[in-house]
Amino acid sequence: DGGITQSPKYLFRKEGQNVTLSCEQNLNHDAMYWYRQDPGQGLRLIYYSQIVNDFQKGDIAEGYSVSREKKESFPLTVTSAQKNPTAFYLCASSPGLAVQETQYFGPGTRLLVL
């Protein structure tokens, strides 16, 4: 089955620690996205990538980093500089480069701070 997988489902971070969230897609989509969801709020865009080895900052990129070494993979690192990382993180992809194209979402990773 084609789709987007995210792992782990739950992730715990200690103070000062960097953690990496995995996102893999087998839909052969060019574009991939990372969103952050907080309770009672809409999704906010962290980073996006339209092509391998290229990515752009979204609205709330500070304290996060990404890489896009392969078309199917777009991992997100939450660094120690992100002071309030507790949230639900969603990865998405879309077939082409046009922002009007439908985005397909993964099941999400919930990050909690110990």
Added chain:
Amino acid sequence: GDSVTQMEGPVTLSEEAFLTINCTYTATGYPSLFWYVQYPGEGLQLLLKATKADDKGSNKGFEATYRKETTSFHLEKGSVQVSDSAVYFCALVDTGFQKLVFGTGTRLLVSP
């Protein structure tokens, strides 16, 4: 930049009741509009979309019509089921900044 405003929830209904979730937008031009649904503990799924004025998107009994006169894209369903309980997000394409802009979401609770 562009923005989306949704009615606050939760919306609480009995099974087979009529559903309306209001969504209005502010945008330059005529953006594509979307409704996404998020079931508990899951990611978002596209429910329906409309790409131009007067288009009606529909899926699984849900409908929404792109109204440029009122800048609205209200979600409706004639008879809700318990399985429709979820959070519904309205979104638009901000072509200026090349991104999706989401509303804050509306939680729907349907009781038997």
